[in-house]
Amino acid sequence: MTRPFISLCPEITRADALNLMDWLEDECVTRYLSDSRHVSRFIEQVVGRVQLPILTHLFNQGGRFFMAYDRHDVPVGFVRLVKTGTNCEMVLVIGKRDNWGRKLGASTIREGMKLAFFDMRAEKLIAKIHADNARSLKAFEHCGFLLESQTPALQSFAMSSERYLRLLRENPADHATDIHITEIDKARLRSLLAFEQASEVFKLEHEIERAIVVDSHQVAQDVVTMNSRALVQLDDEEMEVALVYPEEADDRAGKLSVCSDIGTAILGYKEGDAFDWRMTNRTRHVRIGKVLYQPEAAGDFHL
Known part of the structure; x- marks a missing residue:
């Protein structure tokens, strides 16, 4: 099976914000998001008060926000990267349940790692995942993340820049066609x-x-x-x-x-x-x- 194509776009439009609002109304999508209510409220305020076609600067407050697009340039989710010191935390969502199970999450994680390590120069990338979120746990493990700590409710996974580069060099075709x-x-x-x-x-x-x-x-x-x-x-x-x-x-x-x-x-x-x-x-x-x-x-x- 051909790996799903995902690209992360830093420009956030008003249309993107409306898509986000639709996704976040689905309880299955927001079930494991710790700040889903805050995010939904923020997006509603932006859409209601700001009449600009491009909203990138508003979404990048406190971190960097990216829309995830498939090969047809259809938005399928989003990624947020927040850098604190040398560490970076990733939050991602695949927005529609129809897209779950298509391995879009793993492809999105790979694109997020590319940004975190090569663009943002993070030394460690962290993902904090609800213990019951089986799909996300599997996706991050599949991409090479290692369990760093856990509580009954939360598991924290990490990828160091050294490990990322080693995996990239040892398994070059794991990301795309050989070059x-x-x-x-x-x-x-x-x-x-x-x-x-x-x-x-x-x-x-x-x-x-x-x-x-x-x-x-x-x-x-x-x-x-x-x-x-x-x-x-x-x-x-x-x-x-x-x-x-x-x-x-x-x-x-x-x-x-x-x-x-x-x-x-x-x-x-x-x-x-x-x-x-x-x-x-x-x-x-x-x-x-x-x-x-x-x-x-x-x-x-x-x-």
Whole structure:
């Protein structure tokens, strides 16, 4: 079974707030939420008093709030990340009971971990779960969280940044399709990341860390490496692109920075790979058609 696609969007609209109100009216959804009444009351006040189309700043008070979308850009839940010191706590809800049992929770947790560790730079991610909330307990355990403490009513699970990175490197395909990166490209990209803002390139950092590292002389010829040219299909649109470093980027010439949405998306994939990727404002279906030029295959190891 294909793993459900989930993306977390930081922009909260008025329509999102109305969806949240509907979800929180369901007692089955709010049964294990400790602050459900407070959240419902807050959303009602926002919707009733504020006539703005974008409400992001209101929802980010005291933490960061994200809407969870499926591959069709339909909202299915939300995630709240609250950082205190070096620790971060995650609260998530899958809003409709019709979506329960589809493994959306585990996919949402993985996206939350990506944000917590690569964007917010947390050292530990914590989830406090009601002891009777069997679905959530199973989802967090499946994602590698360890039980840290418990009471008869509450179980506290934790994931350290060290454990997260180890699991990411040891089981790269547990998060998505395998991707491959050369040792040289990884070293260069890590140097690049040292000078970039984490919030702008955290997805790229995640892809680099989960990639299977191979020798430049042994990488398959159909893999998109740095400075490769490839035919890429984006939804129904086919384009020829070159994957380059930021200083060489020229969108008009089809030279896409590895830090751009599409650039980060295609790094390390091979011919025939197809996957969904959240771009700036919507989810796109990406397919690698053909690698037209790869430096390693051509013997251009200096590139």
